[in-house]
Amino acid sequence: xxxxxxxxxxxxxxxxxxxxxxxxxxxxxxxxxxxxxxxxxxxxxxxxxxxxxxxxxxxxxxxxxxxxxxxxxxxxxxxxxxxxxxxxxxxxxxxxxxxxxxxxxxxxxxxxxxxxxxxxxxxxxxxxxxxxxxxxxxxxxxxxxxxxxxxxxxxxxxxxxxxxxxxxxxxxxxxxxxxxxxxxxx
Amino acid sequence: xxxxxxxxxxxxxxxxxxxxxxxxxxxxxxxxxxxxxxxxxxxxxxxxxxxxxxxxxxxxxxxxxxxxxxxxxxxxxxxxxxxxxxxxxxxxxxxxxxxxxxxxxxxxxxxxxxxxxxxxxxxxxxxxxxxxxxxxxxxxxxxxxxxxxxxxxxxxxxxxxxxxxxxxxxxxxxxxxxxxxxxxxx
Numbered sequence: 144x145x146x147x148x149x150x151x152x153x154x155x156x157x158x159x160x161x162x163x164x165x166x167x168x169x170x171x172x173x174x175x176x177x178x179x180x181x182x183x184x185x186x187x188x189x190x191x192x193x194x195x196x197x198x199x200x201x202x203x204x205x206x207x208x209x210x211x212x213x214x215x216x217x218x219x220x221x222x223x224x225x226x227x228x229x230x231x232x233x234x235x236x237x238x239x240x241x242x243x244x245x246x247x248x249x250x251x252x253x254x255x256x257x258x259x260x261x262x263x264x265x266x267x268x269x270x271x272x273x274x275x276x277x278x279x280x281x282x283x284x285x286x287x288x289x290x291x292x293x294x295x296x297x298x299x300x301x302x303x304x305x306x307x308x309x310x311x312x313x314x315x316x317x318x319x320x321x322x323x324x325x326x327x328x329x
Numbered sequence: 330x331x332x333x334x335x336x337x338x339x340x341x342x343x344x345x346x347x348x349x350x351x352x353x354x355x356x357x358x359x360x361x362x363x364x365x366x367x368x369x370x371x372x373x374x375x376x377x378x379x380x381x382x383x384x385x386x387x388x389x390x391x392x393x394x395x396x397x398x399x400x401x402x403x404x405x406x407x408x409x410x411x412x413x414x415x416x417x418x419x420x421x422x423x424x425x426x427x428x429x430x431x432x433x434x435x436x437x438x439x440x441x442x443x444x445x446x447x448x449x450x451x452x453x454x455x456x457x458x459x460x461x462x463x464x465x466x467x468x469x470x471x472x473x474x475x476x477x478x479x480x481x482x483x484x485x486x487x488x489x490x491x492x493x494x495x496x497x498x499x500x501x502x503x504x505x506x507x508x509x510x511x512x513x514x515x
Contacts, residue, residue, distance in 0.1 A: 260451075286484045287480060290483060291477055291513060319473065
C-alpha cells in the first residue's frame with residue numbers, strides 16, 4: 144500500500160457502505176473498512192472522525208447549499224432562491240443514486256443514524272436561515288423559509304430515491320415545492 | 330425521605346434545571362439532582378433514563394400532539410388541523426414560560442442538547458405524518474404538512490419565549506402559520 148492513495152475518501156465510502164449492507168452498521172469496524180478500501184486506519188481517520196461520519200461527508204452539502212444561496216439573484220423570492228439552491232445539488236445526487244439508495248437502507252435500519260440525519264437536516268436549515276438573513280430577509284420569514292425549504296428537500300429526497308422513472312432530484316424538488324404551496328394555500 | 334414523594338418528577342425537573350443553570354449541564358451529576366430534589370437516585374431513574382432526558386420529558390409532548398390531531402374534525406384542512414393540535418399545547422406551555430426560558434438557555438449552551446431537540450422535533454413531525462395518513466391525507470401532502478406544521482411550531486416557540494408582551498403560544502402559532510402562507514405564496 145503506497146503513500147499515494149487516489150480517491151481514498153471515495154474508496155472508504157464505498158467500502159463502508161458495502162460492509163454496512165453485508166453485516167450491519169453495528170457489526171462493522173473501522174479496521175475492516177480500511178482493509179476493504181486498501182488503506183490504513185490512519186488514512187481513514189484523516190478523512191472521517193468515526194464510522195458514522197462516513198455516511199455524512201462532514202456536512203459539506205449543507206455548506207455548499209448555503210454558499211449557492213448567497214449567489215442567487217436578489218430578485219428571486221426567498222423560497223424560490225432556497226429551492227434553486229437545493230436544485231443545484233442535482234448533479235451530485237443524480238450521479239449517486241445507487242449509492243444513495245444503499246446509504247438510505249443502512250440509515251433506515253439504524254435509529255442512531257436516523258438521528259444523525261435529523262441533526263444534519265436541522266443544521267442545513269440553520270445555515271440557510273443565516274444565508275437568508277444575510278440577503279436581508281427579516282425574521283420570522285427567514286427561519287420559516289429555511290425550515291420550509293429544508294422540509295421540501297427532505298420529502299423530495301425520499302420521492303427521488305423511490306422514483307421508478309429515475310427522474311432528476313431537481314424535478315422532485317420542483318414538484319414538492321408546488322405541493323407545499325398547495326397544502327399551505329389549503 | 331419517605332416512600333411517598335409527591336410530584337417527584339416535577340421536583341427533579343426543577344432541581345435539574347437549577348443545577349444546569351448554576352454549574353452547567355456537563356458539570357451536574359444525577360446524584361446532585363436527586364439530592365437537591367430530596368429523592369434517591371433510584372427515584373430519579375424511575376422517572377428519567379439519564380440527565381439529558383430530564384429536559385425532554387420522554388417525548389410525551391409529541392404523542393399528545395399526534396393524539397389531539399386524531400380528534401380534530403374531518404372537515405379541517407390538514408395544515409389547519411396540525412396547527413390546531415399544536416395550539417392545544419398552549420395551556421401546558423403558557424404556564425411553564427419561566428421554566429421554558431431557563432430550559433432554553435441550558436439547551437442553547439450545549440450542542441448535544443440542541444441535537445436532542447432536533448431529534449425530538451423530527452420525531453414530532455414523523456408522528457404527525459402518521460396521524461395525517463390515518464386521516465386519509467395522501468403522500469406527499471401528509472409528510473409535507475407534518476414538516477411544515479412542525480417548522481411553524483419551532484419558529485413560533487422561539488418567538489413565544491422572546492415575546493416581551495408574553496402573549497400565549499397559541500397566538501404565536503397562528504401568526505407564524507400566516508407568515509408561512511405568505512412566504513410560500515411568494
